[in-house]
Amino acid sequence: MGVRLTNVAKTFGSFHALRDVSMEIPTGSFAVFVGPSGCGKSTLLRMIAGLEETSGGEIVIDDRDVTAVEPAERQVAMVFQNYALYPHLSVFENMAFSLRLARRPKEEVNRRVQEAARILQLGEHLPKKPSQLSGGQRQRVAIGRAIVRQPKVFLFDEPLSNLDAELRVQMRLELTRLHRQLGATMIYVTHDQVEAMTLADLIFVLKGGVVQQAGAPLALYDDPDNRFVAGFIGSPSMNFLPTVIAAREGHRVTLQLEGSEHAFTADLSGQAAVGQAVEIGVRPEHFRIGGAGLPVQVEVAEELGDVSYLYARTASGREIVVQRQGSRDRLDGQTVQLSAEPRHVLVFDGEGRRLR
Amino acid sequence: MSPMRRLENIVLTVLTLMAALVWIFPLYWGFLTSIRSEENAAGSVSILPDEFQLKAYLDAIFNTKLMLWYVNSIGTATIVTVLVILISMLCAYALSQIRFPGRRLLYGLVLGSFMVPGQTLVVTQFILMKDLNLINTWAGIILPQLIAPIVIIVYKQFFDGVPKEMREAVVLDGGGEYTILFKVFLPLNWGITTAMSIVTFIGVWNAFFWPFLVVTSEDMMTVPVGITQVNDAFGIHYARLMAVAMLAAMPVILAYVIFQRRVTDAIMISSGVKG
Numbered sequence: 001m002g003v004r005l006t007n008v009a010k011t012f013g014s015f016h017a018l019r020d021v022s023m024e025i026p027t028g029s030f031a032v033f034v035g036p037s038g039c040g041k042s043t044l045l046r047m048i049a050g051l052e053e054t055s056g057g058e059i060v061i062d063d064r065d066v067t068a069v070e071p072a073e074r075q076v077a078m079v080f081q082n083y084a085l086y087p088h089l090s091v092f093e094n095m096a097f098s099l100r101l102a103r104r105p106k107e108e109v110n111r112r113v114q115e116a117a118r119i120l121q122l123g124e125h126l127p128k129k130p131s132q133l134s135g136g137q138r139q140r141v142a143i144g145r146a147i148v149r150q151p152k153v154f155l156f157d158e159p160l161s162n163l164d165a166e167l168r169v170q171m172r173l174e175l176t177r178l179h180r181q182l183g184a185t186m187i188y189v190t191h192d193q194v195e196a197m198t199l200a201d202l203i204f205v206l207k208g209g210v211v212q213q214a215g216a217p218l219a220l221y222d223d224p225d226n227r228f229v230a231g232f233i234g235s236p237s238m239n240f241l242p243t244v245i246a247a248r249e250g251h252r253v254t255l256q257l258e259g260s261e262h263a264f265t266a267d268l269s270g271q272a273a274v275g276q277a278v279e280i281g282v283r284p285e286h287f288r289i290g291g292a293g294l295p296v297q298v299e300v301a302e303e304l305g306d307v308s309y310l311y312a313r314t315a316s317g318r319e320i321v322v323q324r325q326g327s328r329d330r331l332d333g334q335t336v337q338l339s340a341e342p343r344h345v346l347v348f349d350g351e352g353r354r355l356r
Numbered sequence: 357m358s359p360m361r362r363l364e365n366i367v368l369t370v371l372t373l374m375a376a377l378v379w380i381f382p383l384y385w386g387f388l389t390s391i392r393s394e395e396n397a398a399g400s401v402s403i404l405p406d407e408f409q410l411k412a413y414l415d416a417i418f419n420t421k422l423m424l425w426y427v428n429s430i431g432t433a434t435i436v437t438v439l440v441i442l443i444s445m446l447c448a449y450a451l452s453q454i455r456f457p458g459r460r461l462l463y464g465l466v467l468g469s470f471m472v473p474g475q476t477l478v479v480t481q482f483i484l485m486k487d488l489n490l491i492n493t494w495a496g497i498i499l500p501q502l503i504a505p506i507v508i509i510v511y512k513q514f515f516d517g518v519p520k521e522m523r524e525a526v527v528l529d530g531g532g533e534y535t536i537l538f539k540v541f542l543p544l545n546w547g548i549t550t551a552m553s554i555v556t557f558i559g560v561w562n563a564f565f566w567p568f569l570v571v572t573s574e575d576m577m578t579v580p581v582g583i584t585q586v587n588d589a590f591g592i593h594y595a596r597l598m599a600v601a602m603l604a605a606m607p608v609i610l611a612y613v614i615f616q617r618r619v620t621d622a623i624m625i626s627s628g629v630k631g
Binding site for chain 1: 519521522524525526527528529530531535540543544
């Protein structure tokens, strides 16, 4: 096992930043901690790095309990959001810093730095100072500094947040390539669910210091455990509408929209009583337009060429986002009917738990 | 540049030049006096050099203990500077980077020490130095001058401003406090250390009150204290007196000329104009 956390907790005074977090990250996988700011994802990463003490629980890296081990002894390397490069040292010396502290032989230092520079295409920049590099290059140096240490686990704390959109996409690809090339365990923290979806083998969604759900990106997208995960993963977000279970026949339930004649249908195998108030969730791309359905007024249509987003409102004033593929009909100001297949209608109870 | 702006610039330049003249004139007058003959020194009112001789300087160098005072001044000022920088830097580093109980209180004390005028401590310091048998020694001159809250505050502000990730990066790289301070933090801005060294050195070089009290033996005097003895030794001989004054001021003047920008930075940093 690459990294295993058992009942890890962190408190700051009376504030619980993390509660009973347990997880297993297999060796060689790319795990992403994602969640809104203040959810505890960075704290968790820093605890794995040893930069924050744990208030409880156990951290195991590569089958060794490191809960009380010094950061430098944990065989982890970290890439920081602001790079944290040493500005007075050249790129070479930045990357060699940890090896020099460990008093590695000169030729080994040289070899390992050159190797990392080759992987990251930093060769020509080795004599330069960090201030002479672009943001993307600096981030690569920060990654290079991690690579030369040959750690068991790479930790990334929102490393792409300081880059512009284009560079972010490029660096995302580079990180995926790097992960394949090195085959090392990587843990990545971000608040950007797109980064999480594109990079991860395994996503942990956090909120309020609790892991809401863990799983493969598409598993979280298709089959969220609760309303928070359903709303957080996916862009634009899932649409939520308050309904009441009006009827049930076997697995098929009819969900009557509040303040509307219209109803959606969904399949539920578990318990759900007729008359129970529930919320339904439908992803923007799962709405069909036309035929009988929920009437909504399109307020704004964003045409992006291959795809368009309709920002609409129901009669009761709820905002709905609909994604359309291909069609270029202008629908601004028009009223359209929305429906969805039962398998695309997710149901959540009053506490936000998914009903299946 | 608009004509109004140009006029403003000219006026400002003229005013600055005039202020500079007011400052430089006593120095210039002292220099003129020092290169005159003793007979002419008190009488001449010419603002241009009317004679040039180095007799006063030779007198000052060979008939006083000026060279010995130089050694004392350079020795004590260098040691105080090195120790002040080292002690204050370590103190500031601890206050800024290390979490320990009483940290705020300690920093409060450092800030509070600003409110105590140095002169009020002179008697107790003198008694202490006497009890330690340090009267008429370098250690006696040096020890009370090692307390420099301003240097601690400037260093602390500097360390506070370094992103915490920088420290964490070193910790993860396997470095301890020594590495963080000496291999990363200080090299980030040597300007602070240079500036603080210059300010401290000049301050100690110019210090008069404490060395004047703690030293009674002519052999242990620093330059500013020694100058008072020249007056006694020569009676009122203006040329020689000015020659000694010129020689005494020379290191500071040279420091200003060589490190002009650094000195300005130093004064701005320690007065809080610039961080």
